[in-house]
Amino acid sequence: MAQITAELVKTLREKTNVGMMECKAALTEADGDLEKAETILRKKGIAKADKKADRQTKEGIIASYIHLAGRVGVLIEVNCETDFVAKNDNFRELVKDITLHIAASNPRFLQREDVPAEFIAKEREIAAEQVKGKPANIVDKIVDGKIEKVFAENCLLEQAFIKNPDMTIRDLLKSKIAEIGENLVIRRFVRYAVGEEI
Secondary structure, three states: OOOOOHHHHHHHHHHHOOOHHHHHHHHHHOOOOHHHHHHHHHHHHHHHHHHHOOOOOOEEEEEEEEEOOOOEEEEEEEEEOOHHHHOOHHHHHHHHHHHHHHHHHOOOEOOHHHOOHHHHHHHHHHHHHHOOOOOHHHHHHHHHHHHHHHHHHHEHHHOEEOOEEEEEHHHHHHHHHHHHOOOOEEEEEEEEEOOOOO
């Protein structure tokens, strides 16, 4: 059994923003392995976040971000359960990170449920054309894979977070729900760029 030092607990806490006792418990469970402990905490955080998913979010903020000397702008509404959290620096930092991400990654939709059926049908048609001539038994799998990639590129919640490509925006949101202790919802956003087609 590995010895769990205060330094190791502190390192995990700085990486995850989780309480000292939870970090120590995760490190004990992972036998001192920092990566395993981080994975344990992320799984527990996602489980906690899922339990909070049905709670109402009637508070929050509308935030804006202007980038590239006024050439790109983002407006977003992110909701939480209480105005206490809406005023919290941790929550506001999350909203700022998401607006930066939207400015950089230009998502077209919030989630896959928002993607119009015509858009998906058109992308399926393009993907099917790209794999023409491949064996019929694998064409559907390839097309499905390409559609998943379309969702990952165009849906905000499925995009890889620009500051940490190992996690999606959905993962980021769930980790913050676990950390803050309230349900958080990205309600809507809009991104403008000078000269783009309207």
